[in-house]
Amino acid sequence: MVVKEHPILEMSQDAKMVRITVDGRPLMVREGQMIAAALLERGIRINRYTQKRREPRGIFCGIGQCTDCVMIVDGMPNVRTCITPVKEGMVIKTQGMDEMEVCT
Known part of the structure; x- marks a missing residue:
């Protein structure tokens, strides 16, 4: 089921499409959509890897309270x-891919 408009966010499925780059791969996504939602829509479920055990992490809380969804966005690490x-x-780059990256 596709929702045409959200009763609060009022985002239309007809929103402008924009180009982003994720781990070197160009993608077309809806402008204004949350990054994590856009990536999930494209089948990308891993946002970062933990620093110590290199375990994959993705969406957990979905409201900005945890740090499981952090990625490097326009060169800035730890963006929720x-x-x-x-x-x-x-x-956008998956965080924790390189040993020198800052992970939380």
């Missing part, structure tokens, strides 16, 4: 993707 809207040209 469940509460950060998509903008044209964003460069």
Whole structure:
């Protein structure tokens, strides 16, 4: 079932499509959609890897209270993707892929 408009967010399925890059792969997603939701819609479920055990993490709370969904967005680590809207040209990277990256 596809919802045309959200009663609170009022996001239409006809929203403008924008290009973002995720781990070097270009994607077209709806502008204003939360990054985590856009990635889930494209089948991307891993946002980061834990620093110590290198375990994958994705959406947990979905309201910005935990840090499971953090990713590197436009060079800034630890961005909570469940509460950060998509903008044209964003460069998003799975956090914890490199040993030197900051993970929480």
